[in-house]
Amino acid sequence: MLLYQEIRQYLFALIAKHPELKKLPSERELLEKFQSTRITVREALTRLEAEGVIYRQNRKGWFICPPRLKWDPVQKVNFGQLAQDQNFTALTQLVSFETAVAQEWLAQTFELNTASKFHNVCRVRSLDERPVMVEEIYCLASQFHDLQHKPLEDSITTIFAQDYGVNITHERSSLVVTAIPDDKADVLNVNSGALCLKIIRKRFNQHDELVDYNIEYWVHSAIEIEVDSK
Amino acid sequence: MLLYQEIRQYLFALIAKHPELKKLPSERELLEKFQSTRITVREALTRLEAEGVIYRQNRKGWFICPPRLKWDPVQKVNFGQLAQDQNFTALTQLVSFETAVAQEWLAQTFELNTASKFHNVCRVRSLDERPVMVEEIYCLASQFHDLQHKPLEDSITTIFAQDYGVNITHERSSLVVTAIPDDKADVLNVNSGALCLKIIRKRFNQHDELVDYNIEYWVHSAIEIEVDSK
DNA sequence: CAGTGGTCTAGACCACGAT
DNA sequence: TCGTGGTCTAGACCACTGG
Numbered sequence: 206m207l208l209y210q211e212i213r214q215y216l217f218a219l220i221a222k223h224p225e226l227k228k229l230p231s232e233r234e235l236l237e238k239f240q241s242t243r244i245t246v247r248e249a250l251t252r253l254e255a256e257g258v259i260y261r262q263n264r265k266g267w268f269i270c271p272p273r274l275k276w277d278p279v280q281k282v283n284f285g286q287l288a289q290d291q292n293f294t295a296l297t298q299l300v301s302f303e304t305a306v307a308q309e310w311l312a313q314t315f316e317l318n319t320a321s322k323f324h325n326v327c328r329v330r331s332l333d334e335r336p337v338m339v340e341e342i343y344c345l346a347s348q349f350h351d352l353q354h355k356p357l358e359d360s361i362t363t364i365f366a367q368d369y370g371v372n373i374t375h376e377r378s379s380l381v382v383t384a385i386p387d388d389k390a391d392v393l394n395v396n397s398g399a400l401c402l403k404i405i406r407k408r409f410n411q412h413d414e415l416v417d418y419n420i421e422y423w424v425h426s427a428i429e430i431e432v433d434s435k
Numbered sequence: 436m437l438l439y440q441e442i443r444q445y446l447f448a449l450i451a452k453h454p455e456l457k458k459l460p461s462e463r464e465l466l467e468k469f470q471s472t473r474i475t476v477r478e479a480l481t482r483l484e485a486e487g488v489i490y491r492q493n494r495k496g497w498f499i500c501p502p503r504l505k506w507d508p509v510q511k512v513n514f515g516q517l518a519q520d521q522n523f524t525a526l527t528q529l530v531s532f533e534t535a536v537a538q539e540w541l542a543q544t545f546e547l548n549t550a551s552k553f554h555n556v557c558r559v560r561s562l563d564e565r566p567v568m569v570e571e572i573y574c575l576a577s578q579f580h581d582l583q584h585k586p587l588e589d590s591i592t593t594i595f596a597q598d599y600g601v602n603i604t605h606e607r608s609s610l611v612v613t614a615i616p617d618d619k620a621d622v623l624n625v626n627s628g629a630l631c632l633k634i635i636r637k638r639f640n641q642h643d644e645l646v647d648y649n650i651e652y653w654v655h656s657a658i659e660i661e662v663d664s665k
Numbered sequence: 666c667a668g669t670g671g672t673c674t675a676g677a678c679c680a681c682g683a684t
Numbered sequence: 685t686c687g688t689g690g691t692c693t694a695g696a697c698c699a700c701t702g703g
Contacts (some may be wrong), residue, residue: 207691209691245693255614256614264699266701267670378660381503384485384486425612430609431607433605433607434509437673438673462689473675477689495688
């Protein structure tokens with residue numbers, strides 16, 4: 206068997222045997238144990254990372270993945286509630302809030318001209334202290350006046366409905382597997398180029414008007430999508 | 436800027452400027468051009484691979500990704516039709532057909548005992564000659580007698596309905612990002628450990644009975660999931 | 666401060682692909 | 685046969701983390 210496969214197998218068995226383990230041995234411990242080099246050890250580690258078995262935090266080490274959050278994009282369930290149902294401690298934090306005139310792609314998405322002003326909310330969500338998702342939300346500044354003074358760590362959908370009388374009735378989501386952009390990797394404290402599931406959500410009101418445009422980057426090993434269809 | 440980022444940028448621009456290009460320069464050409472080493476060149480290449488911009492075929496080289504197939508798991512659209520609508524030439528091929536008593540996990544999924552016999556159909560699907568998905572389908576041998584003599588390159592759903600009077604009325608899907616198992620990597624002609632989107636589909640009839648259990652492995656850069664929700 | 670992962674050099678041999 | 689990527693060695697210096 207290939208050496209990096211042997212190392213992978215060893216670590217896989219180690220994880221299975223010690224479910225209470227959180228952190229793996231360091232790369233240098235592993236290369237000594239297997240009389241090998243860092244290149245080979247890292248090949249085994251990145252393989253397990255791709256499989257979603259382990260993850261790294263920048264320069265801190267390699268850690269064992271907890272169970273994935275199961276999420277149904279079709280059901281409109283509150284993130285905090287969903288996490289709690291699955292025995293996670295959930296946390297949402299505001300990263301930044303900006304209001305500015307639209308970039309071209311954004312104006313086009315909303316079918317408006319580039320003079321329109323938009324809010325841009327950036328938030329990060331964690332499960333049991335581990336950041337797992339960062340999102341950008343774009344919505345019209347004229348439609349959501351004073352949004353910056355609302356409790357932006359809570360459900361945006363609820364704020365839209367209760368404070369502005371805007372109800373989301375349907376949405377269109379797109380999912381792709383890709384590498385996370387560097388600025389988002391910093392927020393999640395993952396390595397540059399980490400794998401993610403990128404979800405773009407366009408949400409509409411009953412008049413079929415676009416209310417908000419949402420880009421979510423999920424740490425790939427932290428989530429499992431579940432969809433029911435009739 | 437980091438060297439591997441420079442190489443990545445160069446290749447990214449090269450691809451943008453020459454959309455007609457199919458294959459990248461070899462790793463050794465690139466390391467000469469950048470006066471670097473294979474480790475660093477491969478860091479740039481695997482980054483672009485994770486982003487879904489390029490892909491490799493085992494020992495053949497690095498290739499530029501064509502547009503992704505857009506697919507809605509909720510709509511029940513025929514694969515061939517969907518591909519044709521998006522200007523792909525689609526092909527489904529039978530890889531293997533076996534009938535055997537159930538392994539434990541399978542029997543449990545169907546809530547039957549391990550003496551039950553199951554069909555196991557393995558198929559591979561290609562877009563414009565590029566294999567993009569391999570799937571395993573499990574269904575009860577007693578329910579689908581002589582299935583091996585049906586046209587298994589066509590829609591299984593249609594065969595179930597027309598030849599056996601079994602109609603799929605609803606299903607439950609689960610999606611995770613992971614690394615593809617080695618036996619499936621061989622079928623798709625991708626490298627060991629390649630990224631994939633793994634979709635498990637349980638499909639039911641009107642009596643809420645499980646009809647088939649389906650595991651799909653999609654090449655991650657070949658697909659984009661689209662979901663509408665009310 | 667010592668230990669961690671992040672990046673990088675300069676090679677090597679191999680299996681497999683195209684020809 | 686020769687070029688490709690797949691695997692591997694034996695180091696190096698750096699930025700950042702944690703005690």
